[in-house]
Amino acid sequence: MTTQAKHIPFVDLRAQQDRLRDSIEKRIAKVLEHGQYVMGPEVAELEGRLASYVGTEHCITCSSGTDALLMVLMAYNVGPGDAIFTTTFTFIATAEVIALLGATPVFVDIDPQTYNIDPQKLQEAIGRVRSQHGSLRPEGVIAVDLFGQPADYDSIHSIAREYRLFVIEDAAQSFGALYKGRRAGKLGDVGATSFFPAKPLGCYGDGGAIFCDDDDIAEILRSLRIHGKGHDKYDNVRIGVNGRLDTIQAAILLSKLEVFDEELQWRNGIAANYSTCLKHVVGTPHVKADRTSAWAQYSIVTEKRDQVMRELKEVGIPSFIYYSKPLHLQEVCKSRGYSKGDFPITEKLCGSILSLPMHPYLTKEDQEFIISSISPLHEKM
Numbered sequence: 001m002t003t004q005a006k007h008i009p010f011v012d013l014r015a016q017q018d019r020l021r022d023s024i025e026k027r028i029a030k031v032l033e034h035g036q037y038v039m040g041p042e043v044a045e046l047e048g049r050l051a052s053y054v055g056t057e058h059c060i061t062c063s064s065g066t067d068a069l070l071m072v073l074m075a076y077n078v079g080p081g082d083a084i085f086t087t088t089f090t091f092i093a094t095a096e097v098i099a100l101l102g103a104t105p106v107f108v109d110i111d112p113q114t115y116n117i118d119p120q121k122l123q124e125a126i127g128r129v130r131s132q133h134g135s136l137r138p139e140g141v142i143a144v145d146l147f148g149q150p151a152d153y154d155s156i157h158s159i160a161r162e163y164r165l166f167v168i169e170d171a172a173q174s175f176g177a178l179y180k181g182r183r184a185g186k187l188g189d190v191g192a193t194s195f196f197p198a199k200p201l202g203c204y205g206d207g208g209a210i211f212c213d214d215d216d217i218a219e220i221l222r223s224l225r226i227h228g229k230g231h232d233k234y235d236n237v238r239i240g241v242n243g244r245l246d247t248i249q250a251a252i253l254l255s256k257l258e259v260f261d262e263e264l265q266w267r268n269g270i271a272a273n274y275s276t277c278l279k280h281v282v283g284t285p286h287v288k289a290d291r292t293s294a295w296a297q298y299s300i301v302t303e304k305r306d307q308v309m310r311e312l313k314e315v316g317i318p319s320f321i322y323y324s325k326p327l328h329l330q331e332v333c334k335s336r337g338y339s340k341g342d343f344p345i346t347e348k349l350c351g352s353i354l355s356l357p358m359h360p361y362l363t364k365e366d367q368e369f370i371i372s373s374i375s376p377l378h379e380k381m
């Protein structure tokens, strides 16, 4: 390629910071002044804002997206002998928390269009576990809104009702997305999200939140978050964790929330532009008509992935593979009895998926540069 190399960030946190710097510094200064670094007033303020944004009765902020999932499973008393069904095409955290509690992650293949858990295959997996006569009890489902697009919750809930399973929404990548007019976070019985810096709504460190309408579960979660507290931290009624969100992170999120809807619109505009220009040369994301994506990732599919990655790198465009290895084939799952060929849709996708730079501040010029660096590679072939 003859084009001059650039240095395009995959996720540009600096551009957002330049925009919000005054507001963030003011809010941090306020925290330094009052000094309530743990469970300070910003935490309660943020929880109120987030609950009304998502439309749930309760928001319980916490230390990370992983801890959010862990605490929800703990609230449901998940433990050894329980089968929790989830997708094999996700970040390890989704399944790790199941195993951490001694329960068994039961993997399910994905829908080839949305990359989310396939409800039909979920039903089959539940049937298989039930036919093993009590070696495992089906207890719940963790559906993941991969790359920002909500899973098929109507189908998932109807299956879950049939077998009396709880549904947890892993909304780590989908905060802000909509499914039939409802926000991600509100789509399961309980929703969990992450504020890791690179997520659609990110803080400057680790953070997460849990959303639910059920008062009893919310109370258990607030207890779990502070060492299983009862009346106070020194009255302990259950095994919990140290799972709080720092006040400073809450302050940062309050600033970022002010521009979040506009950022979502920008992400959507960028995704639309990518898709219009790339849909004839590579596989582009398919977002179903009844939902929107928060575009945590914009991922293309190409059989020439290695070449595309290499040539993009040469001109200064980063790209990443989410995910190159499905969970059932990870070393950590070796003893669980899965093998290659178990989940063919996911396994095939792992060989051809590639995520492009995506953040609200990606300029038109950079979008064009990325698009024009990918297109010729395919048109020549």
Ligand SMILES: *Cc1c(COP(=O)(O)O)cnc(C)c1O
Residues within 6 Å of the ligand: 064, 065, 066, 067, 090, 091, 093, 094, 144, 170, 172, 173, 193, 194, 195, 196, 206, 207, 208
């Ligand atoms: C990022 C992520 C998590 C974990 O969130 P952390 O805040 O990093 O702990 C869980 N599930 C999915 C799908 C994620 O992308």
